[in-house]
Amino acid sequence: MTEALTPILIDDLAVTYGNHQVLAGLSLSAPAGSVTALLGGNGAGKSTTLSALLGFVKASSGRVSVCGIDPRTAPDEARRHIAYLPENVALYEHLTAVENAQYLLALSGGKQDRAAIAAAFAAAGLQERGWDQRLGAFSKGMRQKVAIAVALLREVPVLLLDEPTSGLDPRATADFNALVLAVRGRGTAVLMVTHDLLGAAHISDRICFLECGRIVQDVAAQGPERFDVRALHARFAAPAKGLAA
């Protein structure tokens, strides 16, 4: 697949905060219609990887590409191809769910008509009675559904998820996983940063272990069992070999 057609491409990326090297030669690619999980301990560089794709951190070396666009030189252009869900979904509490969607879609130039938004909310599993309520009283799961609905409406080729299921109850987690698979089915490349090994094993096509700023293990799903979760857990629980913890 050519670089322009690969939604997410990272090659030998290095990022340094002061004297602290967070990413050290990270390489990763995610094709369209795939879910890639990025696992690792605290400080391994997972969120920094997402920030590099979003153009919020400057790489000291290496290459980053989002649909062929370098977010370091053209961050606004790269972000037009990305939907991003942070760990704590940030939306506007003074606006209703519909108003949030309308506002954000107006900014991105996406569909803003109520019918399209309603369809996206329904697809995201947001109950109708919540559509015209302000987000101040929404749970984390409900906020995520609003954010996912906006992402669906934007129809972007890349979805970045940062700890999406942390704090969600099992039912909400299952709903969310189903939604991610639906997004993948539309041809979106999903890159998910998570600590939830079981959840990742359930929906990912590939699991990468990040340690000391580089990928130390890259496992693709195979067969009906997809992943050897026991072996992955043993690897995940093993102490890090390096300095950048």
Added chain:
Amino acid sequence: MNAAALIARDELRLMRRNRVAVIASALLVLLTLVAVASSWSHQRGIEDLRARHQHAAERAFDAQPDRHPHRMVHYGTFIFRPLGALATFDPGVDAFTGNSMFLEGHQQNTANFGDVNQSTLLIRFGQLTPAFVLQTVAPLLLIFLGYGAIARETERGTLRVLMMQGATRGAIVRGKLRALGMVALLVALPAFLGLVVLTATSGAAILPTAAIVLGYGTWLLLWVTVIVLVSASACRSRDALLTLVAIWAVSVVLLPRVAPDAASVAVPLKNRLQTEVAIARDLRRLGDAHDPDDPHFSAFKRSVLQRYGVTRVEDLPVNYKGLLAIEGERITSALFDRYSGASHAAQETQNAMVRAVGVVSPAIALRSLSMAAAGTDFAAHRGFLEQAEAYRYDLVQRLNRMQADGVTYADDTATDAGADRRKRVGARNWEAMPDFTYHAPGGTALAARALPGLFVILGWLGLAAALLAFATRRMGERR
């Protein structure tokens, strides 16, 4: 609709849905309206009162019976400084200096030696005027409405959400500036409309009004820029709020109070008592017209006799006592002028020092601009004093000349029973005396005096805009 307009619309929607913000904004608009109305009513009252008193004083002077001219010198008259129409917007030093003066011979009365310089820049917390509302209260409202404009987005993570939707940093900042700018316009509009109506109905010059509108518009725009700048630079809303309140307290409250105090310490003025003692001492040194051995007046007498070619004052074709009064007034007036000139020079030095501080405090620059354009600053007050003194000197010397020409020396020195009647001149002479007419500075002159303050505020706006441009480039980056 572009991204900046969308962001501005949402920011205004947030303010509309915040009950406290709505109430605060409505109260400030109401306060501005009340300030315009009350200030207009107050100034009209003062103006009417002064016009009435001026008329009464002129009538009283004109209605004096036949009298000795020197009695009229001491009878004196009152004059009142009429206020310009824009004094309604900013009464400036008027409340502190007073504008009535008692004019009489041998004296320069009222505020000539008053400690007026501090009044030029005092914060007038007691006066509810449109100028006070826009100078002091409006920035506070803008701070409370705008401190979180960007800091809140950073803190809650919505800044990156905006950027993720394709909004550029520049568009976000422009949107916030536009929203807060509209609030500033809403707050300023009642005052500006009042000012325009005032100008149109009173026939005031347009240029000073334009200078005031431009100055206050720039002032509020400066606050909008500074608020967004601090909000963009702070990681937390609370930090932005504290920083902005500190900036407000120092620049709007502290510096305008401290600067005149510091100037007073650096260039001390003599108080009224010290001045009067010094003048009395100098008067004694100048000489005594009643002392035949006084060197100055002996020389004056010799020169008069020589000029008229006589050897005795009794042989002069004019009343020597009248000439003596003219000479005495000339000498004492010169002495008073010297003291008032020194006092004015010291006050001007103080004001120059305060204006220099205005370079670091745009609030001082704005007050200077506002009072200068409204014609209520120290320079305008000094202009009134100088015109009043010129009128007083002319009036007294006319009366002295009347004594010299209209009363004979023999009658003036006579002590017989009918002498008092013979010393008097006709009452019609008082009516012939010109009335005091205050010539206010022209619109161009007032606007020109406001320009330095405007340049300072524009300079600050340029600096704030440059810093905001720098801060905008770093928005959303990891810190």
